[in-house]
Amino acid sequence: MSLYTTVAKFALQALGVVVVALLTSIITQELRRPKNMPPTPGNKRPLPFFGNKLDIPKEKSWIAFRKWNEEYGPVLTVWNGTTPTILIGDPEIAVELMEKRSTKYSSRPRFVVAGDLLTENRTILFAPYGERWRAYRKALHLATMPKSVDTYRPVMEMEGKVLAHDILSKPEDWYNLIYRYTASSVVAIAYGRRVLDIHTDGAYQKLARNIDFLTSINVPGAQWHETFPALRFLPSFMNPIKKAAINFREQGRANLRSLVQEVQTKIQQGIAPHSYAKLLLENREKYPELDDMEFNGAPGSLFGAGVDTTSATLQSLVLALVLHPEVQRQAHEELDRVVGSGRSPHWDDEEKLVYVQAIIKEILRWRPVAILGGTPHASTEDDIFEWEGRQYFIPKGAIILGNLWSIHMNPKTYEDPEEFKPERFLGDRQYPGTGTKGHSSFGWGRRICPGAYFAERSLYLTATRLLWAFNFSKAVHPITGNEITPDASMETGYTSGFNTRPHPFPCKIEVRNNEIRETIEREAKDAWQDLKIFENFYD
Numbered sequence: 001m002s003l004y005t006t007v008a009k010f011a012l013q014a015l016g017v018v019v020v021a022l023l024t025s026i027i028t029q030e031l032r033r034p035k036n037m038p039p040t041p042g043n044k045r046p047l048p049f050f051g052n053k054l055d056i057p058k059e060k061s062w063i064a065f066r067k068w069n070e071e072y073g074p075v076l077t078v079w080n081g082t083t084p085t086i087l088i089g090d091p092e093i094a095v096e097l098m099e100k101r102s103t104k105y106s107s108r109p110r111f112v113v114a115g116d117l118l119t120e121n122r123t124i125l126f127a128p129y130g131e132r133w134r135a136y137r138k139a140l141h142l143a144t145m146p147k148s149v150d151t152y153r154p155v156m157e158m159e160g161k162v163l164a165h166d167i168l169s170k171p172e173d174w175y176n177l178i179y180r181y182t183a184s185s186v187v188a189i190a191y192g193r194r195v196l197d198i199h200t201d202g203a204y205q206k207l208a209r210n211i212d213f214l215t216s217i218n219v220p221g222a223q224w225h226e227t228f229p230a231l232r233f234l235p236s237f238m239n240p241i242k243k244a245a246i247n248f249r250e251q252g253r254a255n256l257r258s259l260v261q262e263v264q265t266k267i268q269q270g271i272a273p274h275s276y277a278k279l280l281l282e283n284r285e286k287y288p289e290l291d292d293m294e295f296n297g298a299p300g301s302l303f304g305a306g307v308d309t310t311s312a313t314l315q316s317l318v319l320a321l322v323l324h325p326e327v328q329r330q331a332h333e334e335l336d337r338v339v340g341s342g343r344s345p346h347w348d349d350e351e352k353l354v355y356v357q358a359i360i361k362e363i364l365r366w367r368p369v370a371i372l373g374g375t376p377h378a379s380t381e382d383d384i385f386e387w388e389g390r391q392y393f394i395p396k397g398a399i400i401l402g403n404l405w406s407i408h409m410n411p412k413t414y415e416d417p418e419e420f421k422p423e424r425f426l427g428d429r430q431y432p433g434t435g436t437k438g439h440s441s442f443g444w445g446r447r448i449c450p451g452a453y454f455a456e457r458s459l460y461l462t463a464t465r466l467l468w469a470f471n472f473s474k475a476v477h478p479i480t481g482n483e484i485t486p487d488a489s490m491e492t493g494y495t496s497g498f499n500t501r502p503h504p505f506p507c508k509i510e511v512r513n514n515e516i517r518e519t520i521e522r523e524a525k526d527a528w529q530d531l532k533i534f535e536n537f538y539d
């Protein structure tokens with residue numbers, strides 16, 4: 001037998017083994033797929049190995065998910081490789097699973113890039129349900145429980161006064177000014193240091209770089225590593241996303257460590273202003289479960305979870321106001337009646353500002369920033385639930401995704417869901433689960449956003465101040481003289497990624513009267529003075 005024939009025979013045999021192994025694996029996968037699960041979109045058969053992965057768009061998957069929920073039903077299964085994702089498009093189903101059965105549905109799925117590689121799952125967001133996650137959550141209480149949040153209100157208020165002055169001076173830069181305001185209040189609360197300029201502040205830039213990376217990768221269907229976890233074992237030089245995740249992890253940890261060390265030094269020097277990191281350090285012994293790396297990460301989680309979300313919600317508010325002058329008119333009428341022009345709104349006005357509160361809730365519903373319901377939940381036990389006379393099986397390890405773009409646009413729950421109508425939140429609304437809030441923007445059950453109270457206080461203060469101070473309307477094109485209508489469509493006017501925000505757009509912002517202008521100028525002067533203690537930087 002010639003060498004050629006021997007090699008050909010061997011190759012054929014090897015090919016045969018591979019084909020048999022593939023067929024066995026496909027058959028096993030098929031046999032293992034549990035029956036009676038919620039249907040796939042259009043009852044489409046998932047492909048071996050890939051599942052429905054090829055049907056999930058890499059960008060703005062929430063749009064496809066909503067279409068599927070509308071066409072094929074409020075609870076569906078989409079297979080990402082061999083892992084099922086249960087897509088929920090109805091608030092009652094979300095509550096039935098993630099709140100009423102929260103002992104089974106409060107974990108997180110495995111994220112290969114964001115979890116295993118970037119954070120080693122040692123952050124609250126990706127931690128599986130259990131003791132460690134409880135310890136992370138307990139440490140956050142010093143920042144997020146109502147009593148704690150109330151101690152941070154002065155910072156939010158002072159930064160809000162500066163924001164009003166900034167917009168008065170440079171209205172065309174409103175989009176970035178809102179972002180700077182949010183970043184500065186959160187960083188001041190977390191570490192006792194302001195962010196004066198997002199383009200030059202080193203600490204801010206390092207924090208933001210990490211979050212930008214995280215939000216860009218943490219999107220269903222975007223990473224092949226999630227479909228084929230074994231890819232994580234490919235060495236970094238052949239695996240650019242792994243290399244990037246490990247670099248970001250190391251740089252991020254060094255940055256979080258140096259920010260906490262700065263607070264420690266200031267405490268020793270007696271010059272540390274009130275901050276979450278300061279409180280944590282002063283109570284270090286109460287968190288023995290957390291090692292230093294995890295402990296340093298706690299104040300950072302405020303930045304990770306609070307800046308993008310709050311600023312995007314405020315930017316959506318401006319968009320809605322520009323498009324809805326009648327809503328502004330009603331809000332202005334309420335603010336003139338309750339507050340007047342000689343002072344800006346404060347906490348005690350909240351109960352009387354019912355229309356403004358309804359606007360804030362409607363913004364959270366109409367353009368929810370955590371559009372996919374935040375990080376999905378994962379089930380830790382097999383379960384069966386009944387919906388409209390049918391029983392559905394959900395296996396242990398399934399990913400549970402409450403797509404807010406389906407849930408908040410569900411006409412069964414909200415009449416004319418596409419319309420921006422704050423009136424729907426005047427008076428009591430029947431809404432499953434979270435009850436009085438009337439929307440699901442902060443998630444569900446045990447994983448519900450721990451920063452919800454923090455965010456609501458911050459949104460109330462800022463939205464009220466912006467509405468009190470300014471009139472927002474369409475910009476006029478400098479050449480054509482035509483009004484420019486901003487694009488509010490989620491398909492074309494909003495960013496992709498894990499959180500979504502409107503693309504920057506021009507608008508006209510005018511102070512409402514001279515007395516308000518004088519109040520803004522006077523209050524900003526006091527705020528700058530009081531904020532000086534947060535301007536002690538070591539870098």
Ligand code: HEM
Binds near residue numbers: 443
């Ligand atoms: C408009 C503002 C905000 C929105 C819409 C929002 C929304 C959400 C959502 C939808 C989740 C996922 C909930 C779930 O898994 O069921 C979440 C989780 C989380 N949020 Fe927020 N959030 C906001 C602001 C904040 C702020 C200001 C903080 C910190 C002070 C914060 C801290 C967190 C943390 C730490 C988690 C992870 C909780 C866990 O996995 O146990 N959020 N948020």
